[in-house]
Amino acid sequence: MLTLHDFLDSGNGYKVRLVLAQLGLPYKLVEHDILQGATRTPIFLSKNPNGRIPTLELEDGTFLAESNAITFYLARDSHLWPEDKLAQAQVLQWMFFEQYSHEPYVAVLRAWKHVGFGTTPERLARVPELEQKAYAALGVMEGHLRTRAFFVGERYSLADIALYAYTHVAEEGDLSLSAYPNIRAWLARVAAEPGHVPITYRPAA
Ligand SMILES: N[C@@H](CCC(=O)N[C@@H](CS)C(=O)NCC(=O)O)C(=O)O
Known part of the structure; x- marks a missing residue:
């Protein structure tokens, strides 16, 4: 299953949650308190060296960062991405x-x-x-x-x-x-x- 590393108040994270919901894709949400620097720990930096959510963890252990890259990865074969x-x-x-x-x-x-x-x-x-x-x-x-x-x-x-x-x-x-x-x-x-x-x-x- 996909795992989304996120922070609920984040609009960048929300883009990904909205796409996941509208495409009906199941995922696990792992919340990180960015106000307390939770994305700047060595463990998080090993997932995303840029120290930011959203970060999507794929089934094979690959980590994908940048909200707009993540939404493209999830939606490129759906009605949310045009054909033209x-x-x-x-x-x-x-x-x-x-x-x-x-x-x-x-x-x-x-x-x-x-x-x-x-x-x-x-x-x-x-x-x-x-x-x-x-x-x-x-x-x-x-x-x-x-x-x-x-x-x-x-x-x-x-x-x-x-x-x-x-x-x-x-x-x-x-x-x-x-x-x-x-x-x-x-x-x-x-x-x-x-x-x-x-x-x-x-x-x-
Ligand atoms: N360009 C990135 C921006 C990501 C970003 O700025 N994330 C913020 C929250 S919206 C963050 O993780 N801040 C925590 C930090 O920088 O320590 C994207 O679109 O995903």
């Missing part, structure tokens, strides 16, 4: 956008203000810059969704999952979605997809 070559590249385009232009701002503000990493004076000084960059990313998403139901090819895909994970909890980082009606409508569409589970979801032990 350009659509595949467009899904990747949004997954890379999420990692470079969205997650470092939207997720980090939430990590500081909500998850428990805390707001030190140095972090508070960086908040305006992170907010500006987070809203810039949300602006790109809002514009794209003005004429579309989903990010690629009018079909729910890994692109939507990658971007949903932290956008739907952006307000926990004190970001307001009130000026983003297209994003709010898309969030509701994603949450209505069959097999959707919330970020707090744990599989039965």
Whole structure:
């Protein structure tokens, strides 16, 4: 059986849990308290030298890191991954956008203000810059969704999952979605997809 090393509050981990749930794949969840440095121990570093969750442990003992690589591994033969070559590249385009232009701002503000990493004076000084960059990313998403139901090819895909994970909890980082009606409508569409589970979801032990 697959084993997912994770931390429940993590949006990166949630992407993987959402894919596993929507594809009906059984797995064991092993939770690590990242607030206490649990992914920085020698044992965890031997699984993922980058010291981060999510990390997926395959049946043969291989460890796979990086949320968007893990969701691709799980979903590439499913309805969550398009068949068309350009659509595949467009899904990747949004997954890379999420990692470079969205997650470092939207997720980090939430990590500081909500998850428990805390707001030190140095972090508070960086908040305006992170907010500006987070809203810039949300602006790109809002514009794209003005004429579309989903990010690629009018079909729910890994692109939507990658971007949903932290956008739907952006307000926990004190970001307001009130000026983003297209994003709010898309969030509701994603949450209505069959097999959707919330970020707090744990599989039965
Ligand atoms: N790019 C990675 C980011 C993973 C990441 O930043 N994980 C965080 C939690 S969301 C973590 O494990 N932090 C603990 C630490 O860095 O010690 C991904 O998409 O999986």
